[in-house]
Amino acid sequence: MSGASILVIDDEPGMRNFLTKILGTRVKRVEQAASAKEASQKLDEAHFDLVVLDNIMPGGTGLDWVTEQRRKGFYADAILITAYADLDTAITALRAGVSDFVLKPFGANQILGAVSRALDRKYLRRDNALLRRELYADTGRGQLLGKSEALATVRAMIEKLAGLTTPVLFTGESGTGKELAARHLHSLSDRRDNPFVAVNCAAIAPDRIATELFGVMESDERLKPGLLLLADGGTLFLDEVAQMPDQLQAALLRVLEDRKVRPVGAEREIPLNLRFLFATNADLQKAVAEGRFRADLFHRMNVMQIKMPPLKDRSEDIVELAAMFMTHFSVSMGMPPLPLDDSTLLKLRRYDWPGNVRELKNLIERSVILGAFPEEFAGNGGFSGAEAIENLDLVVQRHIMHLLDMCDGNRAEAARRLGVSRKTIDRKLAAWSM
Known part of the structure; x- marks a missing residue:
C-alpha cells in the first residue's frame, strides 16, 4: 500500500480533502480531481494504481466515467463511493470493473479497508501473472559470485x-x-x-x-x-x-x-x-x-x-562458482554432491570455458545427475572440500598453472606477470611434479 498512487475524484472539496488526508500518509502519492474532465486529464499525465470516486457528480455518474475510461484503456482499479447500492447499480459497477463499494456515510477505517483490499487484489493479479510467466522461463536467478x-x-x-x-x-x-x-x-x-x-x-x-x-x-x-x-x-x-x-x-x-x-x-x-x-x-x-x-x-x-567479462578473464572465480553450483544442484535434486578435489579444481581452472558461466553450471548439473565428472575433469581422490578450495598452496598452484596456460607454457613470461623470478616458478612446478 505504501508504494501506491491514488486519484481521488469528487466534486465536493471537503470530501476530496478528507480522503486525501487519511490516504496521504499511507500511500506514495494522492492527487485530486474535481470533475470527470479533470480526472481524464490526470490519467493522461500519470499512472494511478487506484481511483476513488463519487458516483454522483455534475455532468454524469462515476460509473459512466469508469465505463467510458475502460473503453479508452483504463488501467487502474476503482472504488465507488455511493449513497445507494441497489442491484442495478451493483451489476453495472461489476461490468465496469469497479473493485469495491463504500456506502455513505463512512468512516476512515472503512475507506482504508476498501483501499487495502483493492490494492492487495491488484498486486496479487500482477504477481500471479508474472509468476506464471517465470515458471516457464529460464530466468537468471542467483548471486553475482566472485572476487576477481x-x-x-x-x-x-x-x-x-x-x-x-x-x-x-x-x-x-x-x-x-x-x-x-x-x-x-x-x-x-x-x-x-x-x-x-x-x-x-x-x-x-x-x-x-x-x-x-x-x-x-x-x-x-x-x-x-x-x-x-x-x-x-x-x-x-x-x-x-x-x-x-x-x-x-x-x-x-x-x-x-x-x-x-x-x-x-x-x-x-x-x-x-x-x-x-x-x-x-x-x-x-x-x-x-x-x-x-x-x-x-x-x-x-x-x-x-x-x-560482462568472459569466465576465462575471471578464472579465479571458477572454484567458488563450482562449489556453489554443486551445493545448489545436489540440494535441489536430492542427490549426493560430487567431491571437488584438488585435481578436479585444477582442471576446472585450466579449462577455457567458451560457454562461460552457463557452461560451468551445465557441467556441474550434468555431473551430479550422472554421479561422476567427465573424464577430462575427473579427480584423483586427493584433497577435497574446503581443504581443496581454501588451501593456500593449492590456490597458488591453480593460479600459476592458469597463467602458464595463458602464456603457452612460457615460464619466463608467467613469472614476469606474477612479479616473481623464473626460479620461483621452476621450484613450484618441481614441488608439484609438473
Whole structure:
C-alpha cells in the first residue's frame, strides 16, 4: 500500500480533502480531481494504481466515467463511493470493473479497508501473472559470485548506477551472466520492492510481440496489460535486443522517448514509471552500420554500458562458482554432491570455458545427475572440500598453472606477470611434479 498512487475524484472539496488526508500518509502519492474532465486529464499525465470516486457528480455518474475510461484503456482499479447500492447499480459497477463499494456515510477505517483490499487484489493479479510467466522461463536467478578484479569492476559500476533511472546496456558473450547482473542492479535500487520483468526479445513470436509487451483491449472492453504495464514502478530487462524485429524497434523507441505505452486497440497512452535495462551478445554498432538496427534506438539504449567479462578473464572465480553450483544442484535434486578435489579444481581452472558461466553450471548439473565428472575433469581422490578450495598452496598452484596456460607454457613470461623470478616458478612446478 505504501508504494501506491491514488486519484481521488469528487466534486465536493471537503470530501476530496478528507480522503486525501487519511490516504496521504499511507500511500506514495494522492492527487485530486474535481470533475470527470479533470480526472481524464490526470490519467493522461500519470499512472494511478487506484481511483476513488463519487458516483454522483455534475455532468454524469462515476460509473459512466469508469465505463467510458475502460473503453479508452483504463488501467487502474476503482472504488465507488455511493449513497445507494441497489442491484442495478451493483451489476453495472461489476461490468465496469469497479473493485469495491463504500456506502455513505463512512468512516476512515472503512475507506482504508476498501483501499487495502483493492490494492492487495491488484498486486496479487500482477504477481500471479508474472509468476506464471517465470515458471516457464529460464530466468537468471542467483548471486553475482566472485572476487576477481574483472567482476569487482562490474560490481562497482552497478553500484554507481543503481540509484539512477538511466538506461543501461549489458554486453558480453553468451553465458556471462548479463541477466544476473541486471537483477543485481535492480536489487540495489529503490525499485527493489517492485517487479523485475525479464523479456527475451528472440523468444516472442513476431505476431505476439505487440500484445505481449504493450497489452491489448479485449472483446469485453477490458484491458489485458502487457509486460510493460505489469512491470510499472519496477525494472524492465530486454535481452537479445539485437534480434528485435523492425516494428518492435520503432514502438520501443517511442516508449523510451515518451514514457507512455498504448495497448493494442486502446485510445489512451498510459504513462509509465520504468527503469529500462538491455542486453545483447551481438555487436550492435555493427548491426547499426549494416542497417539491421536503428541508430536512434541504439543511442537511447547505450547511455551507459556494462561489459560482462568472459569466465576465462575471471578464472579465479571458477572454484567458488563450482562449489556453489554443486551445493545448489545436489540440494535441489536430492542427490549426493560430487567431491571437488584438488585435481578436479585444477582442471576446472585450466579449462577455457567458451560457454562461460552457463557452461560451468551445465557441467556441474550434468555431473551430479550422472554421479561422476567427465573424464577430462575427473579427480584423483586427493584433497577435497574446503581443504581443496581454501588451501593456500593449492590456490597458488591453480593460479600459476592458469597463467602458464595463458602464456603457452612460457615460464619466463608467467613469472614476469606474477612479479616473481623464473626460479620461483621452476621450484613450484618441481614441488608439484609438473
